[in-house]
Amino acid sequence: xxxxxxxxxxxxxxxxxxxxxxxxxxxxxxxxxxxxxxxxxxxxxxxxxxxxxxxxxxxxxxxxxxxxxxxxxxxxxxxxxxxxxxxxxxxxxxxxxxxxxxxxxxxxxxxxxxxxxxxxxxxxxxxxxxxxxxxxxxxxxxxxxxxxxxxxxxxxxxxxxxxxxxxxxxxxxxxxxxxxxxxxxxxxxxxxxxxxxxxxxxxxxxxxxxxxxxxxxxxxxxxxxxxxxxxxxxxxxxxxxxxxxxxxxxxxxxxxxxxxxxxxxxxxxxxxxxxxxxxxxxxxxxxxxxxxxxxxxxxxxxxxxxx
Numbered sequence: 001x002x003x004x005x006x007x008x009x010x011x012x013x014x015x016x017x018x019x020x021x022x023x024x025x026x027x028x029x030x031x032x033x034x035x036x037x038x039x040x041x042x043x044x045x046x047x048x049x050x051x052x053x054x055x056x057x058x059x060x061x062x063x064x065x066x067x068x069x070x071x072x073x074x075x076x077x078x079x080x081x082x083x084x085x086x087x088x089x090x091x092x093x094x095x096x097x098x099x100x101x102x103x104x105x106x107x108x109x110x111x112x113x114x115x116x117x118x119x120x121x122x123x124x125x126x127x128x129x130x131x132x133x134x135x136x137x138x139x140x141x142x143x144x145x146x147x148x149x150x151x152x153x154x155x156x157x158x159x160x161x162x163x164x165x166x167x168x169x170x171x172x173x174x175x176x177x178x179x180x181x182x183x184x185x186x187x188x189x190x191x192x193x194x195x196x197x198x199x200x201x202x203x204x205x206x207x208x209x210x211x212x213x214x215x216x217x218x219x220x221x222x223x224x225x226x227x228x229x230x231x232x233x234x235x236x237x238x239x240x241x242x243x244x245x246x247x248x249x250x251x252x253x254x255x256x257x258x259x260x261x262x263x264x265x266x267x268x269x270x271x272x273x274x275x276x277x278x279x280x281x282x283x284x285x286x287x288x289x290x291x292x293x294x295x296x297x298x299x300x301x302x303x304x305x306x307x
Contacts, residue, residue: 010022013102018071018073018099021070031067037275039057040120040124049070061272064276069099069102073092092123093127111278111280112136113134113278115139117140118141121143124142128213132211138218140219140220141256144219215245216249218250220255220258230250247277
């Protein structure tokens with residue numbers, strides 16, 4: 001039987017206006033040498049995450065001995081809006097550092113893993129680059145760069161799809177109809193993520209790898225506009241020496257928010273298997289025995305409280 005987890009609400013930050021939930025390690029879990037984990041909002045979503053993803057990750061990692069804080073940036077969820085002149089990037093970095101300070105005060109940890117989905121992944125990467133207390137970053141559907149292999153798969157699928165041809169013809173007819181009536185063509189709604197230049201990301205990865213940061217990139221099939229096959233990261237980052245500190249996982253059946261329970265379990269399992277790589281070498285149970293970190297045994301989400 002799994003030991004019960006303890007969760008408590010926290011107020012922190014300079015004005016105590018940031019709201020988070022701390023999930024503490026289970027009493028029977030080995031927590032020595034394990035960094036604290038901080039989960040970063042995805043867009044404007046509350047700290048539970050899409051499909052309660054962050055709740056599942058927090059409780060699973062806490063069961064493995066990692067203290068986990070999931071919180072809302074200012075103006076999101078239960079956290080108040082800021083009243084200063086800081087830019088969005090500046091406030092994101094400051095508030096993430098406030099979260100690290102709060103976790104240090106609550107649990108005594110001084111090393112951290114940052115984790116997030118989509119914009120949360122982007123922020124995890126940038127904050128990990130800027131703050132040397134970060135020893136690991138797990139990015140779910142984060143930065144992605146198209147390759148020849150990506151374009152081949154992307155267009156092969158579309159050219160072979162009768163439904164997509166039908167949609168294309170309907171769009172052409174609709175635009176022609178608007179033009180014939182003298183009206184302007186309606187803009188096609190589209191959300192486009194802006195990624196930094198690939199060379200900038202490679203340089204930042206090199207900086208973090210040299211610092212000893214463990215990087216974990218996780219991609220779902222739901223990010224098909226940017227990433228659509230298992231080895232795309234390797235092909236896009238050929239010039240990056242991983243130095244054993246980069247882990248890449250692709251989920252070919254999952255959507256962007258891992259809505260299906262089985263897909264969420266796969267994501268949680270992958271993160272749990274990676275997280276021990278961030279433990280200080282001297283504290284690892286297999287230190288001095290085998291240079292390969294033993295994988296964490298998979299535990300079903302059923303072992304974790306549902307709410």
